Amino acid sequence: MQVAIQVSELRFSTEDGVLVLEDVSFGVPRDGFVFVVGPPSSGKTLLVRLILRELTPSGGQILLVGRNVARLPPRKVAQLRRRVGYVPQQPAILTGRTVKDNLVFKLRALGFSGEEMEEELERALELAQLGGMETVPAGELPPLEQARLALALALCPGPIVLLADDPFRDLSEAEQDRLVDTLLRVHRAGTALLVTTRDENIPRRHGFPQDMRQDSSWGVVYLRQGVAR
Amino acid sequence: MKGQLLFLLTEVLKAALGHLWRFCLWALTLVLVLAAGTALLLLPAGSEANRPVTQAFLLATLSPELSEQDIDELAWRVWEQDGVGQVNFRFPGEEEPTAVQDRTLVVLLADPALRSQVQEKLVSEAGILDVRYLERTVKPPPHLPSVARILALVGLVLGLALALFLGRWAMGRLAQSWNEAMNLLRTSGLPESTLRLPFLAIGAFVGLVGALVYVGLLWGALSWAQGEQVVRQAVPLFFSCGPLATALGLLVGILLGVVGGVLGYPPRTDHS
Numbered sequence: 001m002q003v004a005i006q007v008s009e010l011r012f013s014t015e016d017g018v019l020v021l022e023d024v025s026f027g028v029p030r031d032g033f034v035f036v037v038g039p040p041s042s043g044k045t046l047l048v049r050l051i052l053r054e055l056t057p058s059g060g061q062i063l064l065v066g067r068n069v070a071r072l073p074p075r076k077v078a079q080l081r082r083r084v085g086y087v088p089q090q091p092a093i094l095t096g097r098t099v100k101d102n103l104v105f106k107l108r109a110l111g112f113s114g115e116e117m118e119e120e121l122e123r124a125l126e127l128a129q130l131g132g133m134e135t136v137p138a139g140e141l142p143p144l145e146q147a148r149l150a151l152a153l154a155l156c157p158g159p160i161v162l163l164a165d166d167p168f169r170d171l172s173e174a175e176q177d178r179l180v181d182t183l184l185r186v187h188r189a190g191t192a193l194l195v196t197t198r199d200e201n202i203p204r205r206h207g208f209p210q211d212m213r214q215d216s217s218w219g220v221v222y223l224r225q226g227v228a229r
Numbered sequence: 230m231k232g233q234l235l236f237l238l239t240e241v242l243k244a245a246l247g248h249l250w251r252f253c254l255w256a257l258t259l260v261l262v263l264a265a266g267t268a269l270l271l272l273p274a275g276s277e278a279n280r281p282v283t284q285a286f287l288l289a290t291l292s293p294e295l296s297e298q299d300i301d302e303l304a305w306r307v308w309e310q311d312g313v314g315q316v317n318f319r320f321p322g323e324e325e326p327t328a329v330q331d332r333t334l335v336v337l338l339a340d341p342a343l344r345s346q347v348q349e350k351l352v353s354e355a356g357i358l359d360v361r362y363l364e365r366t367v368k369p370p371p372h373l374p375s376v377a378r379i380l381a382l383v384g385l386v387l388g389l390a391l392a393l394f395l396g397r398w399a400m401g402r403l404a405q406s407w408n409e410a411m412n413l414l415r416t417s418g419l420p421e422s423t424l425r426l427p428f429l430a431i432g433a434f435v436g437l438v439g440a441l442v443y444v445g446l447l448w449g450a451l452s453w454a455q456g457e458q459v460v461r462q463a464v465p466l467f468f469s470c471g472p473l474a475t476a477l478g479l480l481v482g483i484l485l486g487v488v489g490g491v492l493g494y495p496p497r498t499d500h501s
Contacts, residue, residue, distance in 0.1 A: 052418070078420045081417075092409070094409050095409060106413060106414075109240075110417065144357060
């Protein structure tokens with residue numbers, strides 16, 4: 001089984017010596033969809049940032065698309081990041097620009113242009129279910145569509161694996177379910193997903209197994225005070 | 230990569246247009262820094278300015294028969310001699326460097342060691358009746374250079390502090406107004422070095438604008454001062470500094486602009 005993310009015996013303590021994550025181990029297969037569930041301050045965002053190599057772990061190992069991220073030089077990390085989509089907790093969108101202009105901005109900033117850019121753009125709009133909203137200013141979008149725009153931005157250019165850090169905040173239950181449907185659509189299109197949330201009911205409502213089985217590509221990892229169970 | 234940087238630069242430039250007056254103010258302080266720095270380098274130091282200078286003259290009394298054209302030709306011939314610095318004609322009654330009774334050629338010796346050689350040449354000229362030697366000790370205007378140097382130093386220090394503050398302020402405001410885009414690009418994994426480049430380029434551009442204004446003022450002042458004897462005496466180095474000051478001004482201006490860009494670029498803050 002090919003692995004998109006492999007976290008092994010991960011440990012992280014702050015500069016003050018406070019242990020935040022200890023002995024966290026799990027994997028996300030290439031065709032996987034894994035929820036990381038935990039209460040506030042349990043280390044969900046920290047885990048995502050460690051995977052993205054924005055921070056360096058105190059111990060353990062993280063393999064991202066087969067590469068040990070802690071050992072990669074910055075140039076290689078930047079290359080790898082182009083294959084990893086990231087939806088931050090606070091959607092990073094350009095509120096003064098339209099949905100399409102948001103996507104164009106990111107793609108052009110990454111060096112895309114012409115037909116290649118148009119293809120990426122259409123694919124992201126379709127997967128994020130934003131068709132017909134291209135000309136709406138991002139600041140005027142309702143919360144669910146803003147979350148979908150953040151998702152569409154993370155899908156430009158097409159990633160191997162997508163990390164979404166609690167994208168369900170400020171959404172109603174119905175909106176959360178619709179966003180999970182959108183995430184499932186992205187998953188079916190061939191992207192591995194790791195999604196964090198503080199609400200354990202979200203994966204439960206969508207039939208996710210309540211643990212991470214060896215043979216399953218779906219599952220839930222629970223963080224409690226930084227310890228996976 | 231080139232297209233990517235060009236796109237980012239264009240986007241940051243668009244955002245910078247909303248802060249034009251801040252960048253203009255910054256560029257003007259850079260002009261102040263460069264002008265004050267130039268003044269500090271060019272104005273003679275206090276001890277140099279107050280040092281007495283000995284001047285040696287040969288005063289050649291002219292024959293009343295010499296025409297104006299003859300005097301002119303004679304003056305040119307004398308001026309071509311080694312050791313001669315300046316040749317001036319004086320009418321009777323004039324008092325510079327000393328009172329003269331007849332029409333006189335005043336020959337300022339550039340090299341007093343060649344005095345006898347120049348004197349012999351003068352004596353051998355047909356239209357010269359008499360040659361006498363005069364030596365005097367003069368002091369350049371004593372207070373102006375010292376005061377000017379202090380003012381230049383104050384201007385340089387204040388200007389530098391102000392330029393760094395304004396550079397940081399203008400760049401900080403620009404980054405603030407571009408905050409959403411920066412967040413988006415940072416979450417997209419764009420390296421900080423790539424994100425920083427447009428800010429440094431804009432800093433360099435502001436520095437260049439400031440330096441060009443300075444260069445314009447410098448050459449304007451040079452052109453004006455050509456006919457000003459006072460400036461010639463007080464700041465003799467000014468008239469030979471043009472090319473060097475231009476090159477240094479451009480270099481220092483751009484450098485200060487880049488430093489402003491570095492200081493004003495917001496560091497990445499940790500989010501929870």
